[in-house]
Amino acid sequence: MKILIRKWLARSQVFFILWCVAAAFGTYFCMYAFRKPFTAGTYGDFALWGFHYKTVLIVAQVIGYMCSKWVGIKVISELKPAFRQTLIVGLIVFAEMSLLFFGLVPAPYNFIFLFFNGLPLGMVWGVIFSYLEGRKFTEALGMGLSISLIVSSGFLKTVYFQIQYFFPGLTEFWLPSIIGLLFLPAFLFFSWMLQLIPPPTESDKILRSERLPMTGDDKRLVMKNFGLGVMGFVLIYILLATMRDFRDNFSVEIWNEIQPGWDRNVFSKTEAISGLIVLFSVGCLSAIRSNSKGFLAIQGLIAFGILICGISTLAFSYKWIGPFSWMVMLGTGMFLAYTPIQVALFERMIALFKIKANAGFFVYICDACGYLGSVVLLFYKEFFMKDLNWSAALTQFCYVLTIIALLALGFSHLFFSKKTAQDFQKKGALPDDEIIKAARPDSYVVR
16 A cells, blocks of 8 residues: 555655645644644633633643744754654654643643643644655645644634533543544544655755755854844744734634624634635745745745734724624734745745755744744733733734834845845856756646
């Protein structure tokens, strides 16, 4: 069976793309079953150190997740293909064991297990993307990751409420581990699918550069040459990741404020609409074979997404649009800006400048800083915005994000535009057209 599948993957590009998208989507979607369902609970009967207990739980998990991202800067950037499968399965088993202890240990002493739950999960994305990067269709292959990132949380909240409805005896502390166990077989199946994906072809290496494990010297050289421009993207990512986490973790509270009596299926509806739009937009980037044009197009898409966030929030504040439209537009704009940074921006940057690096290194720098921003916002809300409701905090943060992110994007654009000109003049790098010509052409991909 494995031999037959590998032959099909080598012969048919359509089958290869569909297989990769399904494997990435399924694996990452199932990972969220171990991470997000607990946020559907309110934990209203508990408090710790004067904080809402749900805030304590979210902060504990986010700190674990953030630590995972810092560790991932080294682990993922240096990961060798032979160890991918063992690592990803071990990470999920550790996360599920933590959820079991979260149910076993009485509150409020069980919050520590959400820290341990987040500790391995932050590295799952990097393992999955290591199977997909460095290919001429990476943006299309990354659609699986993109769509799962967008729709999983809303869908899993719906699953949480459905299980709670049919099994009212299950407490908020046991539901997360039950949902994790339900999705474990599917996770193992999809991770098996990932393992069958063949390595990049010679054509992929010509168009997108070969991706190799990085050494310490490689990382220092990359940051010396490109660090200033990368930091602009990191700042944008911090703001987007913070808003994404805040909107997602407190979505129940936000909906209670903006539309009392909301339908419990609203999460899957809003995220499905956003997901389809983002899926199409990011997938289209694969049709641009020129790395310089693709890099520029990605920056344009990020700017467009940021503007949607700001404009939709302004429209909702003035009651020009309703709660449902706002949440759909906010989610769409946020992920139009957030997703390309994860699956396309650094992929194109590496290919354009022929950097000895992998996308995981840059994305994990972004993620590590991004989750630090999430923790800071949570504490800021608790200490300085106690009387401000959740939706108002989200609204104010959207305005801040729009202004700062556009300025940071402008700075990074100028930095890399100058770097592109210098690189081609001083190093004699091949123009995109010659690189494209050197690779085997594909009839369904255009420049």
